[in-house]
Amino acid sequence: MKRVITAIGILIAGITASFTAGQAQDGDVVRMVPQSEMQVKLSYAPIVSEAAPAVVNIYTKKIVRSRRSALFDDPLFQRFFGDRFSFGAPQERVQGSLGSGVIVRPNGVIVTNNHVIEGADEIQVVLNDRREFDAKIVLADPRTDLAILKIDAGDEPLASLRLSDSDNVLVGDIVLAIGNPFGVGQTVTGGIVSATARTQQGISDFGFFIQTDAAVNPGNSGGALVGMDGELLGINTAIYSRTGASNGIGFAVPANMVKSVLKAALNEGQLTRPWLGVRGQNVTGDLAASLGLDRAGGVLVDEVYEGGPAAIAGIMPGDVIMAIGGKEVIDEPGLNFRIATMDAGSEVSLAVLSEGFIQQRTATLSLPPEDPERNVTKLDGRHPFQGVTVGNLSPRFNDELQIDPFLRGVVVLKVDGRTPAARFQLLVPGDILLKVNNVDITRVEDLEAALPENANEYLYQIQRRGRIQECLLAGQSRSYRCRVVQ
The missing domain is CATH 2.30.42.10 (PDZ domain)
Structure with a gap:
């Protein structure tokens, strides 16, 4: 086993050596500590003046509808008061939120966080010079927590930031965070890179972040993390905090991930990632x-x-x-x-x-295959699964559903209300059907063939949240019971 350990050490050393050599060959800026009092007094102002005009404020509005209280539908209440109380009707209110974004193309293409614009009915972008524009969503990707927006500023080219190669960032590099914390207006904070490959943070599916100690607070989300060359190193996404205020631990989505999402948005309009299998x-x-x-x-x-x-x-x-x-x-x-x-x-x-x-x-690398085809089908007929929408799982479809790409079978996608399946909770979205009346289910066609109409009982097996359950719906009264079998 010593040969293995030695080989691994050589491998890692080789990776580091080639990485460092690549930097020297590419003519990257030499990193050094200040050598004189004059150097200590140097200012970041030139970098800020170049980068700040490309960072925007984002304001969103969402119409929230409150539910009507059940009290107003009570027969006894209506007997005495009728419909005289209009405040019992569903109410609407406008919920606002704020964040930041970065212009990455002179024609008004903007990168921000998905959670900044998620569910928004209106998105307004305010530029550094206080001009305001309505924005539309080009692509939203919850898995990376990134979104691409577009504004129309006419023929005028807008200030934009060039995306850096985030693989070249090193721990200790000086960075600036530019955004709109707490809605106070554009703010610049400075710090260093604390880590370059933070994972297991639970922020997104592709958890791989640049960590910085530059002060990042609510409202900074979607803003720029900028290096000393004025290029975009990442999109500030989250902070580690028990109070909601900055504790000096901020996370940014690396620019290389931003590049892949931006490329999909501009070239294809959809995002399909390659896989290794x-x-x-x-x-x-x-x-x-x-x-x-x-x-x-x-x-x-x-x-x-x-x-x-x-x-x-x-x-x-x-x-x-x-x-x-x-x-x-x-x-x-x-x-x-x-x-x-x-x-x-x-x-x-x-x-x-x-x-x-x-x-x-x-x-x-290749795109995940769609084998079998998804064949999304809404089940029909006189059986308990009427109104349930199902589809065939495949690596490509699973990636879209954000589930294990290796899962196979028939997945429940939707259950219509006021159907037996909804009323008895026979199936819920995400269930994978394994057997129906002792017939193995691998495709939608198998399921349709295994569902007799007006049968006295239906025995089926599902995988729900990692557990296999066997369920029986039987008798005229449609008694229903399930048990975990694995």
Whole structure:
């Protein structure tokens, strides 16, 4: 096992060396501490004057409808008071919120956080020079918590920020955060990069963030994290705080992820990410010891999708993915982030621990397949599942539904109200149908064929929230019961 540990050390050292060498060859700015009193008195004002005009304030409005109190529908209340109380009717109110955004194209393309504009009926953008524009949503992606907006400022080119290569950011780099905290107006704060690959934060599905200690507060969401070259390093997204105020721990979506979402918005209007076709688990300290590794890190492959990029590249269950594209893989979110920032059809190198040795593999990333076709169908007929909408699971459809891409079968997408399925809660969205009347369900066609009309009883099996349940609806009174079988 010493050979494995040594090989891994060489791999990581090689990644670091090539990364550093790449920086020197690319002519990046040399980082150094101040050498004189004059340098200590240097100002960030030139960077701010260049970057600030590209950062905007975003105001949203959403109409919220309050429910009518059940008291006003009570027969006894109506007997005495009738309909004289108009305040019992459903009320509407306008709920406002604020955030920030960054102009990334001179024609008015803006990047912000999805949570800033989610559910908004109106979106208004206020530029640095106080001009106001209505904005429309080009693309919203909850999985990365990013959204692309567009405003029409006529033929005038707007100030915009160039997106940096966020892989080049280092811990200790000086950064500026520009946004609209608490709605007080555009504000600039400064700090350093505290970490470059924070994962497991539960902020988005592709949790891989630049952490900074620059003061970030509510309202900064969607604003710019800017480097000393005036380029956009990331979109400020969240803070770690028990009070809602800044504690010096802020997270930004890296610019490389912004690039992939922006590309989809401008070129396709939809976002379909490539995939490797593996499912795995993080290599913890205990797992690392059992594998002969001297430290935690990497992704242990549990399952490989047949015919997928990983399978074609020769990756097998039990292998450990240690690096991708020359970048060390710490955990599964980090691996997913790297893949999500690449293009379908691109070749990527993988460092894989297999059978005790580090091996280099090359995989060609592809879009998740839609096999079988989703075949979204609303069930009809005289049976308890009438009015239930179902579809076939596939890696592509699963990605859209934000569920495990390896799940197979028929998924419940919607249950119409005032149907037996809704009334008895026979099925709920997200359920996966496994069997009906002892018939295995793998496609929608299987389900339709297994549903006899006017039968006396219906025995079916579902997977709900990871557990398998067997349910029986029987008798004229339609008695219903379920039990967990696995």
